[in-house]
Amino acid sequence: MSQEIRLPTSEEVVRKLRVGDIVYVSGIVHTMRDMGHRRAVEMIKRGEELPFNLENGAIWHCGPIVRRVDNSWEVVAAGPTSSSRFTELGAELVRRQRVRLTIGKGTMGKSMVDALREVGGVYLIATGGCAALYAKQVVKVENVYWLDLGMPEATWVLRVERLGPLVVGIDSHGNSLEQIVLEKVRQNVSSIYSREKIDSSRSYVWWPKKIPGSIEACKI
Amino acid sequence: MVDISEVISKTAYELLKRAATKLPQDVKWALRRAYENESSPIGKAQLKAMLDNAEMAEKYGISICQDTGTPLFFVKWGLKSGLNIDVRRPIMEAVKKATIDVPLRPNVINPLTKENPGTNIGWGMPYIYYDLDPEADYVEITAVPKGFGSEAKSTLVWITTSEPIPEAIVRCVVDNTLTAMGEPCPPTIVGLGIGGTADIALHLAKKAIFRTPLGSLHPDPVVAELEQRVLKALNSTGLGPMAMGGDTTCLAVHAEICGTHTAVVPLGITYQCWVARYSTARIYPNGEVVYITHPE
Incomplete structure (x- = not known):
């Protein structure tokens, strides 16, 4: 059932993946969070070269706990962080660097869905909180960049062996797992509302003026 | 003579470590129950990974999740304990030590400049909530490394x-x-x-x-x-x-x-999140410590 992907990969390989597929990834992945995404995109926009190569590679939304052992580094704990923060910047990197795999948790917005479809890439969801499990799949810290941003925000170059299980959350054909789940959820919610005597046309909330949590907001 | 300050520091360290590496028993049971009842294969696979991960973290004594959060402490002061000492300094020592030894991820930054001192300490962190209990003869401390x-x-x-x-x-x-x-x-x-x-x-x-x-x-x-x-x-x-x-x-x-x-x-x-990290202990004036959520 599950599929193996070796990095660097290719458009041809990732185009075959479909939403819901289980994937295990081996090879080099680059971690990147908020500050790293910002720095990378700004460098590219200035026409500078990144110090690492993302072409046909993978970005992992992850800020690992890393320990210094003698002259090298050891990953103690590593798991995904919430990906929706990187929708715009991540899409930029997919387009400009041909990043094939973007790994994180939660989901990513429309810009990313579009970028993955146009360029040929996938968004993979790791199980949140599983840092001990995933850390055991990191076999080596190859390098680290931008440590001035702090340990979590630095870009760690990690050699992984069968990183997974990862679930294809957005494929390269415009499909997202979120939309499939939400379609079912919307039906369930209307029966919950009628059972609980909730009028869905009313907001019930006086302040903020726009209710922050509204199922309408879930639409990509 | 027991050095209560030292006891508080050691206990706060132990609470952070236990919270970060080991789920409370009732949370484990709840996840196990959810796994057994789950009808969706993809949902079941997620719960399986969570249970495997928690077991692995406990076995190796490493953090369940890499986001070990910001260090929060809830202190309930029993007025009948007769204890009258500062808990902030020993708690800060515990956070500093836990960040290096457990290790915890150095998450705490200045909210304006984004400076990260690498210690999980600064600008009011660790944050301590104080509460009083007129009847208790102990000081109760709950450590919460709160993921974001x-x-x-x-x-x-x-x-x-x-x-x-x-x-x-x-x-x-x-x-x-x-x-x-x-x-x-x-x-x-x-x-x-x-x-x-x-x-x-x-x-x-x-x-x-x-x-x-x-x-x-x-x-x-x-x-x-x-x-x-x-x-x-x-x-x-x-x-x-x-x-x-x-x-x-x-x-x-x-x-x-x-x-x-x-x-x-x-x-x-x-x-x-499902990685429910909190750990509570009671410290008595004679230096005795009773761990509530993580007994061993």
Whole structure:
């Protein structure tokens, strides 16, 4: 059932993946969070070269706990962080660097869905909180960049062996797992509302003026 | 003569370590139950990874999740303990040591300059909440390394008293949870603070998360009924583990209330991810320490 992907990969390989597929990834992945995404995109926009190569590679939304052992580094704990923060910047990197795999948790917005479809890439969801499990799949810290941003925000170059299980959350054909789940959820919610005597046309909330949590907001 | 300051520091370190590396027993049971009951294969696979991961973290003594959060402490001072000492300094020492030794991820930054000292200390962190218990003869400390995937989905809303309040609350919690999707790492524990003022509502919601045992109901039957309604509603959405579809979206709903203004009711909503990290101990004046949530 599950599929193996070796990095660097290719458009041809990732185009075959479909939403819901289980994937295990081996090879080099680059971690990147908020500050790293910002720095990378700004460098590219200035026409500078990144110090690492993302072409046909993978970005992992992850800020690992890393320990210094003698002259090298050891990953103690590593798991995904919430990906929706990187929708715009991540899409930029997919387009400009041909990043094939973007790994994180939660989901990513429309810009990313579009970028993955146009360029040929996938968004993979790791199980949140599983840092001990995933850390055991990191076999080596190859390098680290931008440590001035702090340990979590630095870009760690990690050699992984069968990183997974990862679930294809957005494929390269415009499909997202979120939309499939939400379609079912919307039906369930209307029966919950009628059972609980909730009028869905009313907001019930006086302040903020726009209710922050509204199922309408879930639409990509 | 026992050096209580030293005991507090050692205990606070131990609490951080136990919280970061080991789930409380009731949380493990709840996840196990969710796994056994899960009908969605993808949801079941998520719960399997969670259980395997928790077991592995406990076995190797490493952090369950890499986001070891910001260090929060809830201190309940028993007036009959006769203890009259500063807990801030020993707690700071414990955080510094835990960051290096457990290790915890150095998350704490200056909120304006983004400077990261690498110690998890600075600008008021670790944050300590103080409470008094006139009857207790001990000082109770709860360490909470609070991850931000769930924290950053907290919300405060105001419901006018012209609305039916329980229905409004169910609506708000369901909608907020569905908007948050997988990012607070469901199945979550949902904390609700109803009433008071803005800060009281969110504080009560935060404290409600750590009620033990997990899933126990509020003593007021009206609040208890609301807790059960919200839990049932969330687990009927089909959102499931990591919002990939499934039966268990929420492990428990704990609500607290406070008297409020006749015009409008503040509702604080907070989340704790499935990696529910909190650990409590009681320190007695003779230096004896009793661990409550993580006995060994």
